[in-house]
Amino acid sequence: MIRWGILGAGKIAHRFCESLSRESESVLKAISCRTEEKGAAFAEKHHAERYYLDHGSLLTDPEVDAIYLALPHRLHREWAIKALRAGKAVLCEKPAALNEQEMRDIAETARESGVLFMEAMKTRFVPLYGRLKELVTSGAIGEITEVKTSLCNEIPAQKTAFTYHREPGQGGALLDGGIYCASWLEDFLPGEPVLENISAVIKNEVDEYVDAHLGFEGRSAKLECAFDRKKPRVTVIVGTKGTIEAWELHRAQSMTIQIPGKESRIIEMPYEVDDFYGQIHHFVTCLKERRGESDVMPLAASIRCARILDVIRRGFIYTSRCLEVLEEQETMLKFEQFGSEEALGLGTAIAELAREYDREISVRITRETDEAVLFQYMMDSKGPRNEWFMEGKRRAVLDTGHSSLWPYVEHKINGRWQEMFENDRTSLPAGGAFPIRVGEEQVATVAVSGLHEGKDHELVIRGLEKVLGKKVPVFPGAAV
Numbered sequence: 051m052i053r054w055g056i057l058g059a060g061k062i063a064h065r066f067c068e069s070l071s072r073e074s075e076s077v078l079k080a081i082s083c084r085t086e087e088k089g090a091a092f093a094e095k096h097h098a099e100r101y102y103l104d105h106g107s108l109l110t111d112p113e114v115d116a117i118y119l120a121l122p123h124r125l126h127r128e129w130a131i132k133a134l135r136a137g138k139a140v141l142c143e144k145p146a147a148l149n150e151q152e153m154r155d156i157a158e159t160a161r162e163s164g165v166l167f168m169e170a171m172k173t174r175f176v177p178l179y180g181r182l183k184e185l186v187t188s189g190a191i192g193e194i195t196e197v198k199t200s201l202c203n204e205i206p207a208q209k210t211a212f213t214y215h216r217e218p219g220q221g222g223a224l225l226d227g228g229i230y231c232a233s234w235l236e237d238f239l240p241g242e243p244v245l246e247n248i249s250a251v252i253k254n255e256v257d258e259y260v261d262a263h264l265g266f267e268g269r270s271a272k273l274e275c276a277f278d279r280k281k282p283r284v285t286v287i288v289g290t291k292g293t294i295e296a297w298e299l300h301r302a303q304s305m306t307i308q309i310p311g312k313e314s315r316i317i318e319m320p321y322e323v324d325d326f327y328g329q330i331h332h333f334v335t336c337l338k339e340r341r342g343e344s345d346v347m348p349l350a351a352s353i354r355c356a357r358i359l360d361v362i363r364r365g366f367i368y369t370s371r372c373l374e375v376l377e378e379q380e381t382m383l384k385f386e387q388f389g390s391e392e393a394l395g396l397g398t399a400i401a402e403l404a405r406e407y408d409r410e411i412s413v414r415i416t417r418e419t420d421e422a423v424l425f426q427y428m429m430d431s432k433g434p435r436n437e438w439f440m441e442g443k444r445r446a447v448l449d450t451g452h453s454s455l456w457p458y459v460e461h462k463i464n465g466r467w468q469e470m471f472e473n474d475r476t477s478l479p480a481g482g483a484f485p486i487r488v489g490e491e492q493v494a495t496v497a498v499s500g501l502h503e504g505k506d507h508e509l510v511i512r513g514l515e516k517v518l519g520k521k522v523p524v525f526p527g528a529a530v
Contacts, residue, residue, distance in 0.1 A: 052076045052334050055108045055138070057129055058120035059083035059092040062143055066118050067096040069326035075334050082108040105129060109136040116337060118170075119143060124220040127152040130167065131159045139166040141333045145229040148220060150356040157349040161342075168333055168344045169352040171233050175328030178302045178319040182287075182294060186238065191289030191309070195269055197238050198286040199231035201299055202259075202276035215277070218255035224359050228260060228275040230300040232358040234285050236351055241267030243358050248365035249503035250528035251278060259503065262362040273362065301325035365528050368462045372527045376456050379522045383514040384487045388494055390424050392517070393417075396486075396496060397425035400513035404429070404500075411500035411509070412436040415486070416444060418494055432500060440497035442478030443506075446470070447485050447495050454483035454497075455507050458530055481507030481529040484514065504529025 052075055056063050059081055070076055082102040083089045089101035102108045109117070109132060116139040119129055127147050133140045134156075146169035147153035160167035173179060186194065202223075207216065215221045235243070244265045251259040259276040274281070285299040292309035296302040304318040322328060329347075336344055343349050385392060393415045404411045410429035414437075417424050428436065446454040449470065457467040457479040470477050481504045486494035496513075498506045507529045515521055 052337055053079045053113055053115045054118060055079055055111060055114035055116070056081040056098075056118045056120060057105050057108065057133075058122075059088050060120060063092070063118070063120040064096075066120065066326055066330075069324050069330055070118075071096070072323045072327060073330050073334060075338065076330070079113050080108050080111055106132070109133055109138060114138060116141065116166075116333070122214040122220060123148055123225055124214070124217075127156055130156045134159045134163045134165045134167060137163070137165060139333075139337055141168055141170050141329070143170050144172075145169070145225050145356065145359070146352045147356055148225070150353060150360050153353045153356040157353060160349060164342065166333075166336055166341065166343060167349065168329075168336070168347050169355075170329050171230075171347045171352075171355075172325050172329045173230050173233050173300050173302070174237070174346050175332055176301055176303065176319075176321055176325060177328070178296065178305060178317070181317065181319055182296055182302075182305055183237070185294065185307070186287060186289075190292065190307070191287065191294055192291030194238055194287060194289050196271065196286075196288040197235055197269070198272040198288070199234050199284075199299060200272070200274040200281055201227040201231055201283050202274060202279050202281040203227065203283075204280045205277045216254070216256050222257040223275040223277045224257050224260055224362065226275075226277075227300070228273060228359060228362070229355060231273040231275060231285075232355040233351075234299065235264070235266070235271050235273060235358055236354045238287060239266035239269050239271055241269070243271070243361045245361050245365050245526070247524045247526065248362065248528050249505060249508075250366060251503055252366060252528070257366070260362065261503065262365065264358070264361065273358070365526065368459045368527050370463065372459050372525065373456070373463070375523045375525050376453055376459065379511060379525075380453065380485060380487070382520055382522045383484075383511070383518060384489070385493075385518070386488065388486055388488050393424035393494065396513055396517050397427055399516045400496070400498060400509060401427050403509060403512050403516070407501055407505060407509070409501050411498055411506075412440060413496070413498045414440045414444075415494055415496045418448070418492060424494065429500070436499040439478060439499035440483070442476060443480060443483030443497045443499070444495045446477040446479050447483045447492075447497075449474075449477050451485070451492070453481070453485065453507065454479060455481040455504070455525070455529055459527070481505075482510060484510045 078098045080100045082105045093101040117133045119142040246263045249261040258278045261274045264271040285296045287294045296305040307315045410431045412428040412432040415425040443454040461467045483497040485492045
């Protein structure tokens with residue numbers, strides 16, 4: 051019989067206890083939390099024999115064999131290490147750590163102490179996941195070429211205003227939902243992750259939305275997660291022979307297999323008890339068999355998941371390389387001549403490419419010798435507000451001699467253009483406007499408004515690449 055203790059008495063701990071009650075080889079002995087009232091109520095509800103008002107006391111309880119660590123993210127490393135050193139096996143709620151170094155510290159302690167540690171990545175322990183992995187391993191869809199993951203939720207800010215979810219350092223969509231996506235990438239894509247491009251919404255130093263595209267030794271990956279929008283929560287595994295889509299990727303019960311020339315096949319596999327039970331049962335089995343670590347979610351997998359998130363977060367930080375890429379884009383995307391015909395071609399290309407995005411746009415091309423508008427197009431939902439945005443971005447180009455994204459990035463790096471941020475309301479330092487040059491002379495400015503997460507800049511670059519027949523480096527940071 052495995053005797054459990056729980057560090058923390060929040061919502062996730064309640065869900066864990068409900069599932070634990072169905073595990074015949076386990077019993078809940080104790081919990082720890084900060085207040086007497088909460089501890090007593092939790093212990094009574096889940097039939098724990100006792101409760102502690104400090105976590106350290108629970109770790110000295112000789113009748114506790116294993117710990118479920120349900121504290122906020124920033125406390126995982128500290129209390130996982132303390133529990134392991136106290137000889138308590140640890141099942142740690144995801145994410146196991148805030149970053150790769152923290153996870154390495156935990157893994158080192160687990161190996162030195164010879165005590166079991168496992169990240170509670172419930173994704174890997176539902177019945178459907180095992181079946182999906184069997185199909186992929188057997189070659190049912192051929193060699194994997196791409197894995198796309200998306201776990202987006204719309205969570206009102208007021209709902210989490212006083213929780214760790216929106217605290218700088220331990221909050222954000224990446225740590226909350228993105229870790230599930232990272233687990234899929236880690237399990238199905240070998241090699242080191244390389245960030246190729248990223249879009250993000252950062253508010254008060256917390257990531258509300260992330261759309262990261264990565265490379266894994268010739269294979270592509272997408273990791274998307276959010277607090278601010280609803281989208282299908284799905285993993286898509288693309289192979290040379292077909293595709294598998296797993297729905298509700300963090301606790302999947304159904305998947306669709308699509309192979310060209312064959313009828314689509316849907317496989318449904320319900321949970322055994324609930325979405326928590328599989329990881330609990332596996333952990334208990336590891337303990338009973340005295341395994342050093344899990345073979346489904348080993349320490350190396352948790353380290354690699356943390357590394358994937360670290361690689362993505364680097365895209366939140368602007369470096370001199372970001373400015374170098376912006377300069378390369380400006381240097382490469384020049385015209386031999388530019389008049390009304392070229393303006394029509396560029397504006398039309400941008401408008402056509404805009405159909406690939408989930409929002410409508412407005413686009414304007416202004417000749418700078420006399421400020422004449424050579425091209426303007428507005429989709430149905432756009433109006434005067436977007437005209438103001440386009441003009442503000444154009445003004446930022448004229449003030450700096452660079453794309454309108456340039457002053458924002460340079461300001462983040464070295465504080466330049468402070469007056470533009472504080473006083474000048476006519477210039478808008480945000481992606482979406484770009485200088486049109488013939489030789490070294492700026493003859494026009496193209497401006498786009500309407501997309502979010504810095505995709506206005508992306509769209510302009512794509513339009514210029516299309517009409518000029520060139521390919522330029524992708525901006526390596528999270529544009530605005």
